[in-house]
Amino acid sequence: MSTTAGRATGQPDEKGRRGAFSSRRVFILAAIGSAVGLGNIWRFPYVAYENGGGAFVLPYLVALLTAGIPFLLLDYAIGHRHRGSAPLSFARLRRGTEGLGWWQVGICFVIATYYAAVIAWALRYTFFSLDEAWGADPEGFFFGEFLRAGDVEVTADVVPGVLVPLVLVWLAVLVIMALGVQRGIGATSLVLIPVLVLAFAALVVQALLLPGAAAGLDALFTPDWSALTSAPVWAAAFGQIFFSLSIGFGIMITYASYVGRREDMIGSGLVVGFSNSSFELLAGIGVFAALGFMAQAGGVAVGEVASDGIGLAFIAFPTIISQAPAGALLGVLFFGSLVIAGITSLVSVIEVVISAVRDKLDTSRRTATLVVGVPAAVLSLVLFSTTSGIYVLDVVDHFVNQYGILVVALVSMLVVAWALRALTGLSEHLNVHGRPRVGAGWRVLTSLVAPVGLTIVLVFALRDDLAAPYEGYPGWLLLGFGWLLVVALPLVGFLLARLPWRAGTHLDGPPPGSDPAAPLHATPTTDPTPRNRPVTGHDEGGLR
Amino acid sequence: MSTAAIVMMVVAMIVIWGGLGLTIASLLRHGAVENRAEEPRRNR
Secondary structure (H helix, E strand, C coil), X not given: CCCEECCCCCCCCHHHHHCCCCCHHHHHHHHHHHHCCHHHHHCHHHHHHHCCHHHHHHHHHHHHHHHHHHHHHHHHHHHHHHCCCHXXXXXXXXXXXXXXXHHHHHHHHHHHHHHHHHHHHHHHHHHHHHHCCCCCCHHHHHXXXXXXXXXXXXXXXXXXXXXXXXXXXHHHHHHHHHHCHHHHHHHHHHHHHHHHHHHHHHXXXXXXXXXXXXXXXXXXXXXXXXXXXXXXHHHHHHHHHHHHCCCCCCHHHHHHCCCCCCCCHHHHHHHHHHHHHHHHHXXXXXXXXXXXXXXXXXXXXXXXXXCCHHHHHHHHHHHHHHHCCCHHHHHHHHHHHHHHHHHHHHHHHHHHHHHHHHHHHCCCHHHHHHHHHHHHHHHHHHHHCECCHHHHHHHHHHHHHHHHHHHHHHHHHHHHHHHCCCHHHHHHHHHHHCCCCCCHHHHHHHHHHHHHHHHHHHHHHXXXXXXXXXXXXXXXXXXXXXXXXXXXXXXXXXXXXXXXXXXXXXXXXXXXXXXXXXXXXXXXXXXXXXXXXXXCCCCHHHCC | CCHHHHHHHHHHHHHHHHHHHHHHXXXXXXXXXXXXXXHHHHHC
């Protein structure tokens, strides 16, 4: 089998063709933007509260240090060493594993379609906050007046109130994507991440000043030490870390491929991992301070108002906004934060698909953006701006997360660690410029601890879904938009892997010019083998 | 707030936010070392 598709000479500058982040700082902010998403704000606080409160800190940290960060570094090593989208990186790792990359691409495509819808809801609620449009019944308003959700069925009845913001979200995202890696994703992250941190910090301060905030924090942080002996609590910690860090489904592989070859990927990974957890802690404090206020205002215990996900954002928080002094400001900060966190995550999800299409077909950035973005946007509008959108969204989200991301991450990890035995080479790559160095400990965590952690999470999810239909939805909905979807994604992935690569694509291991130990201003050598020929005459020395 | 809750909140803040501070400091320090190590090669 030919390992270099087509011509091997005269390739355009690889970095210029694919795009690159201009500095380590931009990469870190983009990676934080990807990791910090809706789940940090609306999932972590409740998961922590439900699983031991303050005691949850221990399993959470164990999961972060033994599975989350090691797995993050694995993604970084694969993308940074092989300098390609997920399919190209896997193909360069071993030709037969390319399908894993396309499986990840498929998952990202599906996630993008519904993730945009939630951002559209949050965008609309940012403006609803100004005049508390939900009135005295936030729940009735959300499901009735806003989403117009009827019976559980799939309809084509479009809801204009969802359609318009959804179109705006897609337009904004496609413009960002068309601008490219640095001018689009990088510049957006450079602006939005500091804005997000400032906006959420302001929200936390406002929430802490509300009466009852201390009761909310008391509920969140009071430790239940017996939880530490509970297997589901540990599974929840591993699940939270895993879903929160954007690992295992191509995002970090893609982003790492845009980083200068001499950057410290280990140090960068540690910063991204701890930044993500830092934001989660901030979110926990802000959300539970606000819930404490809500509980006190309603004369009930915090446990009775605590919730997560859509219930927290679109039902509990509107209630809080209606009751709190300067509630409109609180609402704009909360929903504005959701929009910003969502946009920076959505951009990273879409980039996985665009990057793969560009690598495979050698198209321009704008063409790839249209080829990927328009179908994704149309599908998103057709499925999720209708009166049945919330049901389809809920099912797709559950199954793609539990059995899409989890399974592909687990399979990828096992293939890289055990079938290809690539961890030693990857750790050597990370160690050239990375500090602290990774060694046998990292390899054990990545090949044993993280897979075992993910397997436990998967087993608990399967147990729940086999015991009872998810959320009581009808079987046809769970089958069509759940089980069949998650089975179809790997099949489509391995079919796409059979398509030929663009002419000149290097598929035999790391591409020329990717060696992090090579001199900065290496000039092309006379060595005739492509593997030893640097792609660029200049390099990333000035990028830091 | 109960004493146990305050203690756990402070512990979480110190470990997670402190961990972030340490990792940023480590990255900056290592980056500076790398830059200094590169200078002779660039000036050669």
